Amino acid sequence: MTTQTSAITPGARWAPLRSRPLMMGVMLLTVLGFVAIGQGHDPAQGYGWLSLLPTLLVLVFALVTQRTVEALFSGAVAGLLMLAPGELVGNVVDLSMTVMMDETIAWLILVCGLMGGLITILEKGGSVLSFSNAMVKRIRSKRQSMLVTFLLGLMVFIDDYLNAIAISSSMKKITDTYKVSREKLAYLVDSTAAPICILVPISTWAVFFGGLLEANEVAESGAGLKVYIEAIPYMMYGWVTLAVVLLVALGKVPDLGAMKAAEQRAAKGQPKPDGVEEISLGQDGPSNDSSWGVLNFALPMVVLVAASWYYDIDLLAGVFVALVFTMVLYGVQNLLSMHAMFDAVYDGIKIMLLPIATVVGGFMLKNVNDQLGLTQYVIETVAPLLTPGMFPAIIFLVMTALVFGTASSWGLFAVAMPIVFPLAAEVGSPLPLVIGALISASAAGSHSCFFSDSTVLSAQGSGCTAMQHALSQIPYALIGIVLTTGFFLVIA
Numbered sequence: 001m002t003t004q005t006s007a008i009t010p011g012a013r014w015a016p017l018r019s020r021p022l023m024m025g026v027m028l029l030t031v032l033g034f035v036a037i038g039q040g041h042d043p044a045q046g047y048g049w050l051s052l053l054p055t056l057l058v059l060v061f062a063l064v065t066q067r068t069v070e071a072l073f074s075g076a077v078a079g080l081l082m083l084a085p086g087e088l089v090g091n092v093v094d095l096s097m098t099v100m101m102d103e104t105i106a107w108l109i110l111v112c113g114l115m116g117g118l119i120t121i122l123e124k125g126g127s128v129l130s131f132s133n134a135m136v137k138r139i140r141s142k143r144q145s146m147l148v149t150f151l152l153g154l155m156v157f158i159d160d161y162l163n164a165i166a167i168s169s170s171m172k173k174i175t176d177t178y179k180v181s182r183e184k185l186a187y188l189v190d191s192t193a194a195p196i197c198i199l200v201p202i203s204t205w206a207v208f209f210g211g212l213l214e215a216n217e218v219a220e221s222g223a224g225l226k227v228y229i230e231a232i233p234y235m236m237y238g239w240v241t242l243a244v245v246l247l248v249a250l251g252k253v254p255d256l257g258a259m260k261a262a263e264q265r266a267a268k269g270q271p272k273p274d275g276v277e278e279i280s281l282g283q284d285g286p287s288n289d290s291s292w293g294v295l296n297f298a299l300p301m302v303v304l305v306a307a308s309w310y311y312d313i314d315l316l317a318g319v320f321v322a323l324v325f326t327m328v329l330y331g332v333q334n335l336l337s338m339h340a341m342f343d344a345v346y347d348g349i350k351i352m353l354l355p356i357a358t359v360v361g362g363f364m365l366k367n368v369n370d371q372l373g374l375t376q377y378v379i380e381t382v383a384p385l386l387t388p389g390m391f392p393a394i395i396f397l398v399m400t401a402l403v404f405g406t407a408s409s410w411g412l413f414a415v416a417m418p419i420v421f422p423l424a425a426e427v428g429s430p431l432p433l434v435i436g437a438l439i440s441a442s443a444a445g446s447h448s449c450f451f452s453d454s455t456v457l458s459a460q461g462s463g464c465t466a467m468q469h470a471l472s473q474i475p476y477a478l479i480g481i482v483l484t485t486g487f488f489l490v491i492a
Helices: 012-018 020-039 048-065 068-083 085-100 103-124 127-138 142-155 160-177 182-190 194-199 204-215 224-234 236-249 258-267 291-310 315-333 338-351 353-372 374-385 391-406 411-427 431-448 453-462 466-491
Strands: none
Touching: 048 068, 048 353, 048 374, 048 391, 068 085, 068 353, 085 103, 085 353, 103 127, 103 160, 103 291, 103 315, 103 338, 103 353, 103 453, 127 160, 127 291, 142 160, 142 182, 142 236, 160 182, 160 194, 160 291, 160 315, 160 453, 182 236, 182 258, 182 453, 182 466, 194 204, 194 236, 194 431, 204 224, 204 411, 204 431, 224 431, 236 431, 236 466, 258 466, 291 315, 315 338, 338 353, 353 374, 353 391, 353 411, 353 453, 374 391, 374 411, 391 411, 391 431, 391 466, 411 431, 431 453, 431 466, 453 466
């Protein structure tokens, strides 16, 4: 019998607003409003505070409907209506083509698709089940299951995508055994994804931001990583978040908000929320409790990390090598036929379509926001408030809010850094402190945003929706944001 709960779901209070006629009416009025703004505004004068409207629409739409992809595309279309209402169709086509031909998007689609394929092969081959069974024999309590998840997150520091997908998929059965809600699993995984990646200088984050520091001439050519490393002690959001998630795993920090309701549901024997589709298509594969069963999971993971490192921290190269290695390894043992392995790859790619669509929508929104001048407007608006003592804290909060509203934890900084660094030099704020504030904001915004890539992938891998994960995680993210802000106020 399915356990019934009386808890109100996060979006239940908005249910009356989601009736079709009312929603259609609101959407129509919204569209007409953005058309009116576009027709009555001169783009040459800039958009000022109006540039905030598409992002605000996304936030409201997503909270009311619990539909992130639709919210993102609606925000992008609203922005295009502001830019040129009479050329909407052509601009939508141009924007779609621009985003889909973006090198980062192409990389992301391939990485997510192949990672989904790799995890599905491991599941259909029974390796994930074997690993889980071996861990269950060694883990004796709920606290230990959460601590192991935390420690694995620290070990997989090379990329937040790898962390989010691999660990959540492999730990689900274990945390389910000890009645840990899927929302808490997603929180544990997500909180050791971006936060640990910014603190370890051999990650995709360090490579990307090191390159940006060189491009903005705050580091000499070839010295971007050196300057990045000097700022690591000041990347306080990463340090604070890791401390908070460790305390949560140890049971020292209580369940807050939506997390409390999720844990109460899990305690009654229902760790997975109702109506959530699993990422797994193959956990019914044959379990092998011998050492080979565990090795069939561990070896592909080791190859994945080692190959990514060998090819200059390139996760795409790593996942390709690991996929080929796994197919050969399983083929030699006759665990799966070649047809079954390729079918698993196709199934894995299908599973990742939702998170891929979410990130594509986020890139479209960022592109529109860049055209509206959102980042420049926000930073220039707060510039008069910037003093040496306030600069790092204000920049951290402003950039966190921008990343939260746009889900652009990397691309946004290509626009922001050329504005922020000259301002920092003008007010005399120390460079390592400013870099620490910027990188902290990137991790904080990504961690708290309900449609960011790491949020979506952590939720997908753990077996809950992005909104369920984000709403249950936000109190802990706010703790990190408040403590980080206090740090920058004190140390500046």
